[in-house]
Amino acid sequence: MNSDTLCAMRRSRLFSAIPAADVAVLLEGHRTLTLPDGALAFAEGTPADSLLLVLSGEILIDPSAVSPQLRLSVGDTAGEEAVLTGTPHAATGRAAGPVTLLAVPAGVLMAYLESHFDVAIATISAMAGHLREQVREITELKMQSTAERLASYLLALAGDATGRAVVRLPYEKRHLADHLGMDPATLSRAFAKLRDKGVVASRTDKVEIADVAKLRTYGDCAAFTA
Structure with a gap:
């Protein structure tokens, strides 16, 4: 595992809840994706077969009719809500400039969480905190x-x-x-x-x-x- 991957995982709310000794399990079957500016990382309505972690660059989540656009940078994850609920992606993500992503297979992540209940609870808590921050950011932007x-x-x-x-x-x-x-x-x-x-x-x-x-x-x- 290279230093960029380790750095991004340490900054991730989701992966920070996972013991270091278990990281190798989650990286089994992972892919590293390099996308050019404007390339599609995932599309609204498509199945979420992987959890994405931003290793370098940024991903833009397309805005809805009522919400500003969200920007994901190093250490942020995308697609967790779809992976954890088994539903399609609720939005579209695109590369804002060159971006490198770590793709963790959904099946590997879910199998791990199902066998580590304490980690699953910590992960859900971390995701909830991130969601609250995103809601606050969107609310503040809409009021200005x-x-x-x-x-x-x-x-x-x-x-x-x-x-x-x-x-x-x-x-x-x-x-x-x-x-x-x-x-x-x-x-x-x-x-x-x-x-x-x-x-x-x-x-x-x-x-x-x-x-x-x-x-x-x-x-x-x-x-x-x-």
């Missing part, structure tokens, strides 16, 4: 206007910075628009709304924030219309 979503995202990138800050978007703006639940034209308008708050976006991945504290106050207190 497009400009507020963008401001919150940029502030997260800025971290604890104060005063002037320069942040770099970790992926293309079209993927950022998907993640924030808007189309590219709406994202451009959101950037335009933030200009008078000192936010200047370059044509590349660099975004300059003139005053982080001012933007933070704006994101906390202002009310926008999208």
Whole structure:
């Protein structure tokens, strides 16, 4: 097992509940998948024959009519709800740039969990916590206007910075628009709304924030219309 796989498994909520000595059992029959940008990782309505663990890159879960897009990165798993319930995938996942996935056969995972009740309970608990976080993220995004979503995202990138800050978007703006639940034209308008708050976006991945504290106050207190 290489270091990338070990690192991703340690970061995974699901695999962190599984004793290290048992990891080899789960990797029996596993596959490593390398996908190019935009490639389909799994499709809504298709059977879930494997649990997917992101080893590198990111997977985008297509949004529904009412929810923004979700983004899965290193250590995140996809398809667990379908594997554990024996139902088809409830959404579609696509590669956001090149991505490498570890595919654990559904049958191997289920056989292991059925024979290790304590681990199964811990795994379900970990999944429930992850689901709560995703629901909270979606709820917060839906309550914010497009400009507020963008401001919150940029502030997260800025971290604890104060005063002037320069942040770099970790992926293309079209993927950022998907993640924030808007189309590219709406994202451009959101950037335009933030200009008078000192936010200047370059044509590349660099975004300059003139005053982080001012933007933070704006994101906390202002009310926008999208």
